[in-house]
Amino acid sequence: MATTNLHVGTAQSRLDGPAKVTGTAKYAAEFKAADLAYGVVVSSAITRGRISAIDAAAALAVPGVIQVFTHENRPRTAWLDYNYRDQVAPPGSPFRALHGPEISFGGQPVALVVAESFDLARHGASLIRVTYEEEVPNTDLAKNREAAYVPPKKRSGIKPPPDPRGDAEGALAAAPITLRHEYKQAVEHHNPMEPHATTVVWEGEGKLTIHDKIQGVNNTQGYVCSVFNLKPDDVRVISPYVGGAFGSGLRPQYQLFLAVSAALDLKRSVRVVLSRDQMFTLGYRPETIQTVALGADEDGRLQALLHEAVAGTSTFEDYQESVVNWSGLLYHCPNVTLGYKLAKLDTYTPADMRAPGAVTGVFALEVAMDELACATGIDPLELRLRNYAERDEGENKDFTSKALRACYAEGAARFGWARRTAEPRSMREGRELIGWGMATGVWEAFMMKSSARARLSIDGSLEVACSTADLGTGTYTILAQIGADALGVPIGRVRTQLGDTALPEAPLAGGSWTAASSGAAVELACRAVSEQLLAFARRIDESPLANADLAHVTFVDGEIRLASDPSVRVAVADAMHAGGVETVEATETAKPSLLTSLRYAAYTHSAVFAEVRIDEELGVVRVTRVVSAVAAGKILNLKTARSQILGGVVMGIGAALEEESMLDHNVGRFMNHNFGEYHVPVNADIHDIEVIFVDEHDDKVSPIGVKGLGEIGIVGTAAAIANAVHHATGKRIREIPITLDKIIA
Incomplete structure (x- = not known):
């Protein structure tokens, strides 16, 4: 045809x-139901320990309060590890809300107050009195670095680092030009406009219609059926619109369990919506500490590459990302060793957040490549071209397609990269230092x-x-x-x-x-x-x-x-x-074609060019221009595709300069758990962003030649900005976000 x-x-x-x-357009908390009750979650006041007593008498005495659920009276469920279904769950034992008195992370739900109105439920929640036996929390990744371990079980869909090739340590020792540095990524929290919410409609005779904030209704259905021992025919999940997600809505969250549990026990419809403060108890990109070592000859050609990462996870699940794998495939190098470990912390399990792992790992690699460019005196773009990988050397496969050279060429031409002067602090206008930086982006092309x-x-x-x-x-x-x-x-x-x-x-x-x-x-x-x-x-x-x-x-x-x-x-x-x-x-x-996946590696690529202007006295950074050139196979819709890259770049600017969830390790709590103190880019922070779609034909990646665009826009953006900051100031900052205190320190 x-x-x-x-x-x-x-x-x-x-x-x-x-x-x-x-x-x-209706979202999860906007669907109506007859006889709807409202649930409000009570969060723990400690990070680690156990509940010794919980007093709900004052709340239950309020007219209109229907029930208070705690670990002492929670409804019985069929929830066991072996029958737990969650399509993206990492290895471990999933968190069970109200399962027992133990407290495993700050803000853990300890009670659900259900009332005839939201205001009554919120008032009742304020009357719950909880007594704790508190223990010293353990939330500092740096202090737990030595205790980090290689995850014993692989997370489904996440490839472990490939086996070493060559002798990376030996080649590094023999290389005429070497560098070894540490790079850090702070915790970033998802902050979608729509908070996590669930409306459970009681249809009678144990049948439920569930409106959930989720990125996959089948995941919610499978979770509910397995946890509550229900039949799929009795659980219909509807979520036509999602008010922001990018990973925060992949997994069923605890408000779903609480709402369904209450609805089944009370035999009536129940709605539970998490507050903005409670959104900071889940859904975050983990803090990661990385070490990258590069060895090259005088011409800048890589001889050795070592990349190791340690990331935080919860005490009950081994959350994993592909952090270091990108370093094994992005550039040609005969000697590569990659390592990835986890450290147990008293936090909730991290969550996938737009291009999970790639944002973190590519940041470290691409800043290191910029440092190598400075050490060799080679233009950063030319250095990448000299080390261009024609195939995936990590898995020893050809690419289904790769138009990264064209991304470099078209992006550089549009940005005006040829006009860049190499010396740091050599470009300025008035009191502002001007910096130009670039980086490569890469993300897997799945089907x-x-x-x-x-x-x-x-x-x-x-x-x-x-x-x-x-x-x-x-x-x-x-x-x-x-x-x-x-x-x-x-x-x-x-x-x-x-x-x-x-x-x-x-x-x-x-x-x-x-x-x-x-x-x-x-x-x-x-x-x-x-x-x-x-x-x-x-x-x-x-x-x-x-x-x-x-x-x-x-x-x-x-x-x-x-x-x-x-x-x-x-x-x-x-x-x-x-x-x-x-x-x-x-x-x-x-x-997907099994034969294609066995023979080929499929990736989307990009080249990101960024301009920053920095007030020399105040250290204030403005990202005034970004050009993102993307090769992603067939582009289905030029307008929505461009919007995807724009959104990714904006999130990349946030990661580079603003977004940081600050843990007070004394109490094990995130302190800036609101929009007033957790900074995200606003209109005034965003200037010119230009998107280029490079022509790329791919007849192997999928039947319609599409690679996908949701993630690639953010990958490499933070590194390009960090490299531009160095070019502007001469100061190399290896930790994001790059806040003004780090610039003027």
Whole structure:
């Protein structure tokens, strides 16, 4: 079937945009239910220890307070480790809210107050009195570094560091130019606009409809069924809109357990919403300490590379990221040793946060490469070209495609990199020092098994549907574009349905795999519909398409046309009349190619160029220009794709200069647990950002040639900014965020 790309590859506004700007889009805490009760979580006042007594009498005496759930009276569940289902859970024993008196992290939920109104529940929560036996918390990663360990079990989907190649230590000792430095990434907390929330609608007879803040409704359904021993037919999860996520909504969080537990016990609908303060008890990028050592010859060609990382995790789960792996594949080097360890801390388990592991590991590697450029006197861009990797040397595989050279060239040209003077502090304007820095970005190009349904009606309307989520990335729109082109339907006549376990099962939205996975499934489903339509068209008496096969027709403007002669055609409506149907429907499943994954490595690449201006006296940094050149295979929607990279760059600016969750190790608590003190970029912080999509054809990475864009925009951005700060000031800062105290120290 030949496809006419009238929509795919163009700039289309988001189909869900009007619903969001008019307020008709509903989020997890906005669905209504009869007889709805409200739950408010009471958080622990200590970080480590146990509850010795809990007094709920005053709260229960308040008229309108229905129940107070604690570890002493929590409803019985079927929750055991072996039947716990969470698609992205790391190895270990998952956190169980109200399971016992032990306190494992600051802000741990110790009670749920349920009342007839939110205000009554909040008032009741303020009356709960808890007595603790407190222990000294252990939250300092640096002090636990020596006790770090290699995780005994691999986290599903996270590759451990590849085996060493060559003799990295020996080559480092023999190299004429060497460096070895330590790099640090502070804890960053997710701060989505929509807090974690769950509305559980009691449908009677043990049946539940759940509205949850989640990036994959099937994950919530599997979790609830396994924890509460329920049947999937009795648990429907609906989450059509997600108010910001990028990893914070991958896992079911404790408000889901509490809301479902209360609803089942009380046999009525219950809503639980976490406060902004409580959002800081979960959902964060872990603090990581890294050591990178590079050895090179006088021409800057790498001879040795060592990269080791130690990251924090909770005491009950081994959360893992691919932090050091990027160093084994991004540059050509014959001698490489990579290592990754974890340290147990009295914190909640970290969470995936936009490009988890890559943001951290690539920052260290790319700053180290900039330091090598300075040590060798070679331009940072030229140094990367001299060490360009033609294949993935870590896994000994060819790339499905790699247009990184073009990213370097087009990004540098647009940025004006050739005008850069090499000497630090050599560029200024008035009282501002000007710095130009660059870095490479890389992220895996995934495809996951995904199912989707296409349903074409005789009136010319098309519905495409699957259970994945749209995090604000444009999934509603790109799936409509694919369907519109496949069946020749105007995009305004396409309806996309997402975020419902009643729809064909698709993977949760994350890892930049949604477009490749669900997009391929939609295309397959539309192809199956087109096969049925052509079969109907061939049944028509004296049909002009009687001898046509699918490979030689196109679907355009509600017609099936012979590709070689568009005047030979049959109206789709006539074909459906001939088949005696009002609708044609198909559900298909797209799967990644096992052979391709065995033979090839698939990655999205980018080149990031950044300009900073720094007030020499005050140390205030402004990122005044960023150019991000990205190679990501086929671009489905130029408008939403550009927005993805813009958003990633903005998050990268936040990581580089502002975002830091500050732990007071004396009490083991994050102290800046609010928007007033946890700083994120605002409009005044963001200046010119230019996005370039480099042409890249890839016929191996996925059936539709798509690589994904959700993560790549942030990778390398912090490193480019850090390198620009060094170029402006001559001061090398190896710890992010780069706050003004570090600049003027």
